[in-house]
Amino acid sequence: MPAEISSQDGFIAPKAFRRTRVIPGFTMSLGITIFFVSVIVIIPLLALLMRPWENGFSGFIDTLFDKRVFAALKISFLCSLLAALVNLFVGVLIAWVLVRYDFPGKKLVDAFIDMPFALPTAVSGIALSAIYAPNGWIGGFFDDFGIKIAYSPIGIFIALVFIGLPFIVRSVQPVLSELEAEVEEAAETLGASPLQTFNHVILPAIMPALLSGFSLAFARGMGEYGSVIFIAGNIPYVSEIAPLLIVVKLEEYDYAGAASVGIGMLMISFAILFALNLTQRYFAKKGL
Amino acid sequence: MRRKSAKSPQNIADYTLILFAFFWMALIIFLPLASVLFNAFKGGVSKYLETFADPDAMDALKLTLLVTAIVLPLNIVFGIASAWAITRFEFVGKTILLSIIDLPFSLSPVISGLVWVLMFGAQGWFGEFLQAHDIDVIYALPGIVLATLLVTLPFVARELIPLMDDNGTDEEVAAVTLGASGWDVFFRITLPNIKWALLYGVLLCMARAMGEFGAVSVVSGHIRGLTNTLPLHIEVAYNEYNTIGAFGAATILVGLAFVTLAIKTILEWRYADELSAQHRH
Incomplete structure (x- = not known):
């Protein structure tokens, strides 16, 4: 690739240039950046982090383990997890088809x-x-068999499958197209079946991209609102998602409760992110 | 390094994989799009066109365009300033700054709306002050703008930062050494190098700003003709069983999505070298 060659062989301004600030505009550009980031992101998020403790730590815990809130968090968690898992398989398959075939x-x-x-x-x-x-x-087709899709958790799952697909495909696709042909051909020459080649050569190579795509899809699913609330029907304890409970709490002017649910959602997302990070490190250690 | 090139399908397994991909795309992507058109035109073309005569829908469209027109320039300023600061200088805390810029991507839209209520709502941090001075933020235009800003903040910056990092600073350093002013350097060297990536970021930002639902829904209060954006109008119409009105208004946003994807795809094909590496096909 020409881009790589030029950046390796061409002249690159040494870091000292950046430090001595030959280029003007440091104060202004950093000033604007910090202003926006503070006003739009940091201060509002502080408002979120500081709100749930009005009724003490127990108030926060009571909100999260309130039956209706807990049910909503559980539904959001399970539907996001299942949808991300389905997208894991389908996403890899579609990325594979797009990279490897002409049609x-x-x-x-x-x-x-x-x-x-x-x-x-x-x-x-x-x-x-x-x-x-x-x-x-x-x-209508499934209704004939007595299966309800909309207004049930299945509907939430379907909406999250829709919303999560691009995350996996777009994470895996570039890695798949950059794989070295030699490694795969070596595996084939040594008598590996296509499935063995995929499991032992290709899968380990795309694993990090796969895991990051998975966590993005999951996090998006946990927080998704617009594409879910219409199909979910929002029946408490059955098909009510966590983001909707924030809206419900706000309508009751329960700001602390709304903030508690928000922080609960963020905690679940970070926990999954952390778990996937550990998994990735475990695979890296095993040399996979 | 050699890479496997794409081949034409040869055996049953190849064809099965491709057919499955088509089947899934039809089921998950094309069917919902078809459903929007089908429902919008269910009562014929004239009923569909009545959507555009509905004053509520048109007020919603105007508000959506107004919010987008406010948010876009602010995002362009932030995107360019942050990319300039991050890729042209070394400073402490850069990694943290980068993660904070990315943060809105991983926030639930509802949380992105909630934080503004916690700040400016009746019982928010500044609630009493705003009430005393008769300033409306929540359930008014400023709240909608702030929520949209939070949701869209990373879009332009995330396109410019990797590209400007790749491009390096040689050209700019040379120009400064030869006596060019800062603005000269920016308008004659940096901007021409990043213009397509900037357009790419602006495009994604615009699509998101016009379509944002969750964050805006929390701060808007759904006041007809005043604080209903187009996506919120769709919700109201749908919940009132005004199917044609809801899907009719939705066709405007579907059109927007098609235009966005088309321009995005064209940029990826034609100007691949001038976009950041993640979009080079």
Whole structure:
């Protein structure tokens, strides 16, 4: 790649240049940056972090383990986890197809992978709801068998599968297309079946990208609102998601409760992120 | 290093994989899009066009455009300033600054709205002060703008930072050494080098700003004709069983999504070298 060669062989301004600040604008650019970051991100997040403790630490714990809140956190957690797992398999498969095969319509499929990012969540929400409602195209079919998709956790799961797909595909696709052909061919020459080659050569190589895509999809699922609330039906204890409870608490002017639910959601997301980090390190140690 | 090139499908296994990919895309992506169009035109073209005569829908569209018009320039200023500071200078705390810039990506939209209520709501930090001075933030335009700003803050910066880091500083250092002023350097050297990446970031930022639902929903109060943005109008119409109105308004946002994807794809194909490495196909 020409870009690599030029940055290796060409002249790069030594770091000393950056430190002596030959280029002007340090104070102004950093000033603007810190102003925006403080006003838009840091101070508002401090407001979130400081709010739940109004009724002491026990108030915070009581909110999280309140039956309705706990049920919502559990539903959000399980649906996000399941949806991210499904996307793990399907995402790798689609990334594989896009990288390894030539077929008509490939560029179109590739461009449309990003549709869940580009489509406003409220639009995805009402569209999915219309399809999977008991009188919808797919919902009607399953309704004949007595299976409810919309207004049940299955609906939440489907919305999160929709929203999570691009995260896995876009994490894995670049790594897959940069794999060295020699390693795979060596495995094939030594008599490995395609499945063995995939499991022992390709999977370890894409594992870090896979795990980071998984955690992004999961975190997005935990916090997703617009595409879920229409199809979920929002029945307390059954199909109510955690973000909706923030809205419910705010409507009751229970600011501390809303902030507690928000922090509970963030804690779950960080816990998963942390667990995946450990997993990644474990795989790295095993030399996988 | 040699890479495996894409091949045409040869056996049943190849065809099965490709067919499954098509099946999944049809089920997960195309079906919802088809459903929007189907429901919008369910009552015929004239019923569909009535959506655009609905004053509530048009007020919502105007508000959405206004919010976007306020948020975009602010994001461009922040994106360029932060990328300039981070890629052109060394300073303590850069890594932390980078993580903070990324943080809004991992926040739930509802939390991105909630924080503003905790700041400026009736019982928020500044609630009493605002009430005493009769200033509306929550349930008003400023709240919607702030929530949208928080949600979209990383978009431009995340496109510019990796690219400007890759480009290095040689050209700019040379220009400064030869006596160019800071603004000359920016407008004649930096900007031409980053213009496509800037457009890319602005495009993603615009799509998100116009489509944001969760964060705006929390701070808006859903006041018809005043604080309903287009996505919120869709929710209200849908909940009132005004299916054609909801999906009719949704077609505007679907159109926006198509335009976004089209321009994004064109930028990725044509100007791959001038975007940050993550978008080079």
